[in-house]
Amino acid sequence: MITGELRNKVDKVWETFWTGGITNPLTVIEQFTYLLYIKRLDDNEKKKEADAELLGLDFQGIFPEDKPQLRWSIFSNMGPDEMFKVVTEEVFPFIKELGGKQSTYAKFMKDAIFVIPTPSLLARVVAGISGILQSVQTDGKKDTLGDLYEYLLSKLSTAGTNGQFRTPRHIIDMIVRLMKPTSQDIIVDPSAGSAGFLVAAGEYLRENHGDLFYIEGLKKHFNEKMFHGFEMDGTMLRIGAMNMMLHGVDNPNIAYRDSLSEQNKDTEQYTLVLANPPFKGSLDYDSVSDDLLKITKTKKQNCFS
Known part of the structure; x- marks a missing residue:
């Protein structure tokens, strides 16, 4: 289980959701997960790009070359209003159809809804998640991301119906x-x-x-x-x-x-x-x-x- 500074960063993002009007724990985890996944997509793409360059191989990534704004490393540096427009109108629809409309992933994402309501809330959450994953990368433990996710799920203190x-x-x-x-x-x-x-x-x-x-x-x-x-x-x-x-x-x-x-x-x-x-x-x-x-x-x- 995560402790110390990393746990405090997760709690701070959770509180950001809460004060921004998203108070259902399951909704918070769902929205948190979408953004974690979007960030990890970009991180994994960077690693594959670096490996391909090192080995001198051609690389065909998941992000369209003419839409760099779909990547976390690009939109996370935008102003709140522009970021909100890009994420809601381009990034979220992109991840919903990742792998093709008939993929297993697209099927369970078809009813997914991005509910972060304002540019300022999105900007604060994106900044918080960037800080969390920076800590994960420098933590040194093998499964810190898994521990992070387990900590999020632990906030579901009671079972569903x-x-x-x-x-x-x-x-x-x-x-x-x-x-x-x-x-x-x-x-x-x-x-x-x-x-x-x-x-x-x-x-x-x-x-x-x-x-x-x-x-x-x-x-x-x-x-x-x-x-x-x-x-x-x-x-x-x-x-x-x-x-x-x-x-x-x-x-x-x-x-x-x-x-x-x-x-x-x-x-x-x-x-x-x-x-x-x-x-x-x-x-x-x-x-x-x-x-x-x-x-x-x-x-x-x-x-x-």
């Missing part, structure tokens, strides 16, 4: 270490929430099976086929998917689905299940899979945990 959101990090880490995912696994969390289990599984693989990133087939498997998460809350879908991408999974399979319903026809598709099912809330009894109703007949989700 269906018991979603977060499982404490130490419990997630313990379960992942006990299950020991491998580079060939196909992993699913049927009640993914913010995708904490999938993120932890990815970090475990980086630490214990780092060779998979040097084997093309396994690297592709990691980025496209390994991780599956299902969730019924649209906001949590976006947060979970961006959580995965902020942790280096290019195309996670995060999708809207009621895993308990008759519509879920998955059988023998996954080699490992990592989950902390909801322990609060009711379900639509009439839509529950007959296979589950043979086990118990109830309207409570936790009975199927």
